[in-house]
Amino acid sequence: MDFDYSPRTKQLQSQLREFMDAHVYPSEARYWQELDANTQAGRRWTPLPVIEELKGKARAAGLWNLWLPESEYGAGLTNQEYAPLAEIMGRVPWASEVFNCSAPDTGNMEVLVRYGTPEQRKRWLEPLLAGEIRSAFAMTEPAVASSDATNIEARIERVSAGSGDEYVINGRKWWTSGAGDPRCKVFIFMGKTDPSAPRHSQQSMILVPADAPGVKVLRALSVFGYDDAPHGHMEVDFANVRVPATNMLLGEGRGFEIAQGRLGPGRIHHCMRTIGLAERSLEAMCRRASNRVAFGKPISQQTVTQERIAEARCMIEQARLLTLKAAWMMDTAGNKAAKAEIAMIKVVAPTMACQVIDWAMQVHGGGGLSQDFPLAQYYAHVRTLRFADGPDEVHRNSIAKIELGRHAA
Known part of the structure; x- marks a missing residue:
């Protein structure tokens, strides 16, 4: 293994450090001031202007979607090349969003890049890559030990409808990070399509619009007293949520994959x-x-x-x-x-x-x-x-x- 960083990584490290010094570190106090002001005004779950302003500057500087190895969508960096850049961003917990490199959006975009259909990428991936919307990943459940994902009980059942086949989704999820953000427009939901299949072929993943009837954010979960607004870790109920069959990712039974x-x-x-x-x-x-x-x-x-x-x-x-x-x-x-x-x-x-x-x-x-x-x-x-x-x-x-x-x- 060559422990030296590539010339591209070194260049981006220098640019990132300069950006952090010039824009992110000086904005840390403002971040907390804006969050406190939102709390006082009763709008805690509201995007902060400071982050939106910094996003524009980061994009103009070419420091955008650095995490994506596919050059068609991102910077075309390998994991080894991107890793040192993630370390620099990580020095401020909220900074990675400034560069459109924050979870869970990165993982969700990765799913859409690798497993999404052209229609799914057009509807959800493109605005996510542009930083116009945010997303959430709904997997963990309060009723079961979700460390063993085969325990997941949520159901995704296919039904026939007048406009074509649909899936009906039912389940209670929690620790759904990002669901508190009003810019969250889509969930990647994991649930069982066939409980009788082999254990690792029972689960599927499907795209659920955040505004679909039956999707209800119940509460924010705190972490040692912090609620991580405006991002948040939410408990979400999905009750008879209906989505088109075309929202299925990759195919039934391929959730673990x-x-x-x-x-x-x-x-x-x-x-x-x-x-x-x-x-x-x-x-x-x-x-x-x-x-x-x-x-x-x-x-x-x-x-x-x-x-x-x-x-x-x-x-x-x-x-x-x-x-x-x-x-x-x-x-x-x-x-x-x-x-x-x-x-x-x-x-x-x-x-x-x-x-x-x-x-x-x-x-x-x-x-x-x-x-x-x-x-x-x-x-x-x-x-x-x-x-x-x-x-x-x-x-x-x-x-x-x-x-x-x-x-x-």
Whole structure:
């Protein structure tokens, strides 16, 4: 593996850093001011002008849809080339949306690029690529352990109608990220089309317009007290929702196939953004430790602080190298060959970041728990990633099975 970044990546890294310095970091305070103003006005789930303004600047600068490897739609970068860019964006939790590189839209667009029909791409992909609408992914359910996706109980049933065949959709979903945003216009919904089929052929994915009769957002779920407005993680009820049969993705029974194609690159993105947050938290930790005095000397001179700073640097470097290796393997050998590495980074990166952020909060004292610093929000955000796209336990189980298989008699 060549650990050097490609010339294209280096150029885009420079452009991204300049953009972040000039536009994103100076807008962080404004982001919170606009969100607070929306809350006071009773319109918390309203897009923030600051992000919309920055989107225009990012697009004009050519920093748009960088995550898409298909040059027809995006920048044409490999996973390994895009990964360092995701790290830079990840230093500010909301920044990736500025570049139209944020979840769940990236994964949903990837599904449409690879599995959508021309009509589906025209209706949903094109406005998503333009940043005009947003989307949501409806898979997890409150009534079952959704870490085992074969447990999913939602139904997608085909019926005949006067205007042609339709599907009737019923199910209760939660942790449907993005469904609170009023710009959310479409859901990718996972449910069972044939409960009698083999376990991994029962599920299908289908496109559901957000304004379809029977779709109801019930509530926002908070994460350690944060509701992540205006994006949000929602509980959504689908009651006798009818959509045309042409909304089916790829074909009945192919939901798991789509899910696996969707999640590989997305895990690279998540992990590199997480590493970006960890880097920023370590920077904040070092600055705070150098500027505060306790028990007669700067906190930076306390041995325990130095130990944690050193350990944090080691952990970040290890996580980055492993993530870059996974990206490289996906590019050179394919997602299947990189299965173990993808599972490993999904465990390693959020666990590492949680620890680094925790140490940074400790150095900040009581302030680290408050809204005066972003660390508490960082922690809540990263802790969710130990569940998103499958909990740690599922990934560890996969890693162990692969390892055991290597040494089986």
